[in-house]
Amino acid sequence: MLDLSAVRHSAAHIMAEAIQRLYPKAQFAYGPETEEGFFYDVKIPNHSLAKEDLPKIEKIMKEIVKGKHKFHHENITRDEALKLFAGQKYKVLTLTNQLDKESTVSVYRQGNFVDLCRGPHIEHTGQIKAFKVNRIAGSYWLGDSSNEPLQRIYGLCFDSKDELKNYIKRMEEARTRDHRLIGKQLKLFSWHDEGPGFPFMLPRGRTIFNLLVEYNRKKNDDRGYAEIHTPSMLVEELWRVSGHTDYYRENMYFSEVDDHQFVIKPMNCPGGILVYKEERRSYRELPMRVAEFGLVHRHELSGVLHGLFRVRAFTQDDAHIYCAMEDLENELVNIVDYTLEVYRDFGFNDYIIYIANRPKKAIGDPAVWEKATQTLRDALEVRGLDYKIKEGEGAFYGPKIEFNIKDCLGRLWQLGTVQLDFFLPSRFGMEYIGSDNQTHTPAMVHRAIFGSLERFIGILIEHTKGAFPVWISPVQAIILPITDDQNDYAQSVLKQLKLSGLRVETDTTSERLQKKIRNAQLQKIPYMLVCGEREANNNEIAVRLRTGEDLGSMKVKEFISNATNIIESKSKELWNKTLD
RNA sequence: GCCGGCGUAGCUCAGUGGUAGAGCAGCUGACUCGUAAUCAGCAGGCCGUCGGUUCAAUCCCGACCGCCGGCUCCA
Incomplete structure (x- = not known):
């Protein structure tokens, strides 16, 4: 049995060869395997590939496969490589940046095409049994939007023609689960050009929404949460204290009223903190669990909007827990249990847990971040839960646990999140009086289980195909x-x-x-x-x-x-x- | 925001450089029927918006808006 990842990776090289034959000036960036095949990022000077080009590429690829050309592996010196790839600017960049410490590099050659590549590859091009060049999309060199845009050509590749066929069939079936289609068919929600990214909930969709709120409210009540509601707009000064104006500005909507700048809330925490600070708090009140079904507005880039999964206004089943340090772990474990219980109720058994740690742009001391991140790990490990790390993807005020679930096409979406925050309490001067009669700063946990009611409804639709319980x-x-x-x-x-x-x-x-x-x-x-x-x-x-x-x-x-x-x-x- | 594609009736979609069609839905009428589409008639469109090319644009070109697929970003 051939190694499928080597097959897919080899298919990427063959596609590159085909593209090079069609466009000798093509510049090649990266061409890795994916979960269902492969892609290659390319730049073709003065030409942008269109759908019509795909069959042409595929045809040449088929010829190459038929030719059973051998893959030759060679290790050459970096200088030789620099000469060999002189016309390939991205390969040169790779050699001078990522591979600058290597004295020799590995290259693979098949037919007239040679690529800088670690391998491994299959023996010859004829070993590729089933593939299809299926779509084309945009990307950037090194995935950085400040870099040059490239074109990414995706291919499917499987061990056999049957598997390829099955995959395509499965994807076609999956598309019929799309919540955007079902939402329209079942009259659950709608969209208007007058509010891009702002969902309109129709009576039936709103019924589901209300039922979810009712469900969650009951469970919150059982678990000792109180519920509040805070305003949608608060003065900008508040958001300066919280750090949002510095760290979250590009996502915020503003409104000027009476010569005063207001922020339309992108998060519920600052408002909740004001409620906390209304009274002198005692250790006897902690842990204080305060829930809010808060409608937040976030200005997301137009290109990322996606049905109910990515909108510009959504309702969080938010809650903030203020507690003493020593209660933290217990609270975190409770939240994790709570979250998984909810997912079980809805039959979502296939989730992936991540811990997202300190982003580049963050407030506070890195040492405190490290400690907070460790606390989150501990909470998951107490329950024996597996998790992966998302490097630098935490919130600007703290690391988070993320619960991700796949949509009908296998794309991951974050639902629940648990965020540990040692910074906002001190920034806002939050305190409580301990049993020692001393003033202490509480720890703060932000948590949402559905995450966004809208997104959750979207996932629920795709999981049930609209045939709800x-x-x-x-x-x-x-x-x-x-x-x-x-x-x-x-x-x-x-x-x-x-x-x-x-x-x-x-x-x-x-x-x-x-x-x-x-x-x-x-x-x-x-x-x-x-x-x-x-x-x-x-x-x-x-x-x-x-x-x-x-x-x-x-x-x-x-x-x-x-x-x-x-x-x-x-x-x-x-x-x-x-x-x- | 960036790259590429798309934008025709409420919905799904045909179509053409000479000012537009189908099915479903809607309305009217007939039928009153036992487990996934009864029949007939009627009505419905500034062909996303704004410019340009042309004697003439829904069609060709450009910009914008929106949507779709990615990238980046996030609940």
């Missing part, structure tokens, strides 16, 4: 009278179900039953309650599940008790057979 379905049941004669009966059933707290609608259009079912099915409504003459005469309804299963007729009461049971238990099932 009943408890969170915006419309839980729809009553379908077979003919107009049953419309009155449908109304009476509607009343009964509403009284039981169900979210129900009726379809009294003059369509045929099949059409009504189709419409309900497309809306992913869990229960379709058919009533014809038989049912109307017996105070019954015929229950059809979203899965297509027909449960037959039953008393309205029986339906209510089973549905309520499913809803109250937040079950992912639609029906509890053991209750029958």
Whole structure:
């Protein structure tokens, strides 16, 4: 069995060779493997590649593969390499920067193409069995936006044609889970040019939003959180103290009113701190857990907006915990447990945990950062959780634990976050009186579990394909009278179900039953309650599940008790057979 | 913000250098029907916006706006 990563990496070289044949002046940057294939960053002087170029590249690649050209490995001196790659500015830059300490470097050659490369590669080009050049995107030299823009050409590459085909099929299926499509189909939320990046929540989407808030509020209450609400705009001076005007300015919206500069809040913490400082605090009040469903506005770059996943205004299920140093670890572990419990409730078992440490632009003493980061590690290790490090990706005021989840196409999004902050409390002069009658500075933890309600809803949509568990379905049941004669009966059933707290609608259009079912099915409504003459005469309804299963007729009461049971238990099932 | 692509009716999409079509949705009427699309009629568009080229632009060119895929950045 060939090493797939060597195959993919080799495919990148073959693509480079093909590009070089088509555009002899092409400059090559980096060409690594990816999770599904490979890419190569290139710069073609006076030409920008378009989709139409991809089949041409692919065709030449196929010829190269057919030619079974051998990959030759050589170690040459750096000077020789500099001569060999004289016309390739990015290779020269690599040699003079990253590889400046090496006396010899490794190169691979196949056919007329030679590349600076550590390897390993396959023996010959014929060993590549299944690939496809599939898309083209922008990038920058060394991934730095202040550098020259390059073009990145992506390819897919697998061990076999079947695997490639399967992958493409899977991706096509995945695209149908896209929350942006489903959100439109199910009328959950919408967008307008008048507010780029600002989601409009429609009645059904807002229902989900409210249910999530209700769910979270209950759990917060169980865990000793109080809830507050702080204003959306506060004077700029506050944000100067917090450091936002220095460290977060490019993401902030401002508003000038009465000759005074206000900041539209990008975070909830400064407002929360003002609440903390309203009274003289005692150690007896700690740990003080204060939650806020805060709507924050952040000016994100236009190019990064992405459905509900990346917006410019979103609601955080935020909370700030103020505690004594010695309580910190316990609080952190509790938050981690809480977070994982919530993800379990929603069936999100596939998350990745990161610890993001000190960014380049940060306030405070690096030694304090180191200590805070270690505390976060400890909290995860107490629970035996694996995590990876994100170098320099912490918040400007503290390191953070990040809980990331994949969307339908495998892109990672951060949901929950736990941030440890030793800096804002001292910047704001927060204190409490200890049992020793001395003044102390509390430690502060920022935490969000859903992260952003909007993003969480997006992930929930992609995980369920819009077929939500009943408890969170915006419309839980729809009553379908077979003919107009049953419309009155449908109304009476509607009343009964509403009284039981169900979210129900009726379809009294003059369509045929099949059409009504189709419409309900497309809306992913869990229960379709058919009533014809038989049912109307017996105070019954015929229950059809979203899965297509027909449960037959039953008393309205029986339906209510089973549905309520499913809803109250937040079950992912639609029906509890053991209750029958 | 950067690179590339795209922008036609509420939605999904055809189409042409000579001022536009389909299906679904909507409205009206008929049908009253048992588990994924009943039939007929009607209505619906400054072809994203602003400039330019042209006798003539929805189509060609440019700018802007928005969306999509990446890069960078982040909940």
